[in-house]
Amino acid sequence: MSKNETIDRFFRSFSCIIISGASSGIGRAILSRIGDSGVAAAVFNLSRTAPQGVSNALNFTHLTCDLSQPTDISKVVGELQKLMPRDGRILLINNSGFGAYGEFPAPGLAHTLMMIDVNVRAPVELTGLLWAELKLRGGMVANVASLAGYQPTPLMTTYAATKSFLLNWSIALDAEAKAHGIRCVAICPGPVSTNFSKAAGFAGPTGLGGQTADECVDEALIAMAHHKPHVITGWKNNLVGIFSARLPKPWAAAIGLKMIKRLRLDRFVQK
Numbered sequence: 406m407s408k409n410e411t412i413d414r415f416f417r418s419f420s421c422i423i424i425s426g427a428s429s430g431i432g433r434a435i436l437s438r439i440g441d442s443g444v445a446a447a448v449f450n451l452s453r454t455a456p457q458g459v460s461n462a463l464n465f466t467h468l469t470c471d472l473s474q475p476t477d478i479s480k481v482v483g484e485l486q487k488l489m490p491r492d493g494r495i496l497l498i499n500n501s502g503f504g505a506y507g508e509f510p511a512p513g514l515a516h517t518l519m520m521i522d523v524n525v526r527a528p529v530e531l532t533g534l535l536w537a538e539l540k541l542r543g544g545m546v547a548n549v550a551s552l553a554g555y556q557p558t559p560l561m562t563t564y565a566a567t568k569s570f571l572l573n574w575s576i577a578l579d580a581e582a583k584a585h586g587i588r589c590v591a592i593c594p595g596p597v598s599t600n601f602s603k604a605a606g607f608a609g610p611t612g613l614g615g616q617t618a619d620e621c622v623d624e625a626l627i628a629m630a631h632h633k634p635h636v637i638t639g640w641k642n643n644l645v646g647i648f649s650a651r652l653p654k655p656w657a658a659a660i661g662l663k664m665i666k667r668l669r670l671d672r673f674v675q676k
């Protein structure tokens with residue numbers, strides 16, 4: 406079976422697909438790929454702004470939600486539970502997230518705490534509120550973590566730690582939930598060209614290069630179709646992940662600090 410057929414078949418195995426952060430970047434690329442697969446599933450996006458140019462052929466609903474706000478999350482899950490089809494498997498993709506660069510607590514403690522809310526609290530809460538339904542009907546929870554989650558990362562301390570949480574939480578949950586017909590996949594991209602660097606406070610491209618959102622998403626979806634507990638997208642990123650995960654953590658942090666300083670990313674930080 407070709408990669409495209411595998412992905413199409415994978416999406417068609419769900420009656421309900423819920424994604425967060427499909428208004429931009431990786432999430433938007435996943436939404437486009439869902440549209441291309443000709444699914445009959447009801448597809449929902451949760452983010453603050455609506456995705457543009459969604460195919461009319463898709464049974465699509467955007468639900469406005471600020472995932473840093475627990476009240477928004479419980480409200481949106483209430484709406485979802487009214488709108489979701491009653492039967493069939495559920496795919497939940499926790500993709501919304503953002504990063505920040507600089508010495509702790511830059512760019513500010515409030516911003517850092519909001520990052521923990523969006524990157525950690527929201528995926529746990531969304532998954533938790535939908536867990537009974539997932540257990541009853543079976544399905545998958547995909548969590549967009551990061552290559553940064555494989556090691557302690559200076560100058561991105563909190564962001565990398567949120568992604569370590571998501572990575573380990575997702576893999577552990579997969580082991581636990583398999584018995585209930587739920588699989589979990591942690592997707593770990595390296596640098597991908599999206600609005601991520603702008604949201605992380607950079608004025609323009611940082612020259613880190615990396616994958617396009619479509620390349621990253623193709624690899625992620627194949628891993629999801631094959632129920633891999635975690636995947637690092639991009640072969641160079643794989644090498645980095647394998648190497649850094651094997652280093653003693655303080656060494657990984659010290660080497661990481663040197664390497665990141667050498668990139669002189671402060672040049673790109675928005676003043």
Ligand SMILES: NC(=O)c1ccc[n+]([C@@H]2O[C@H](COP(=O)([O-])OP(=O)(O)OC[C@H]3O[C@@H](n4cnc5c(N)ncnc54)[C@H](OP(=O)(O)O)[C@@H]3O)[C@@H](O)[C@H]2O)c1
Binds near residue numbers: 426470502523551600
């Ligand atoms: N790009 C990379 O280099 C890279 C690398 C590794 C991992 N990742 C991860 O990939 C995921 C997607 O990032 P991306 O690269 O596609 O960046 P992006 O283009 O900036 O997209 C981020 C998405 O998250 C949503 N989001 C942010 N804050 C939110 C909030 N408070 N409530 C609801 N939704 C919110 C945004 O939607 P609204 O603004 O409309 O709310 C947007 O759709 C993130 O979890 C990120 O950590 C990215």
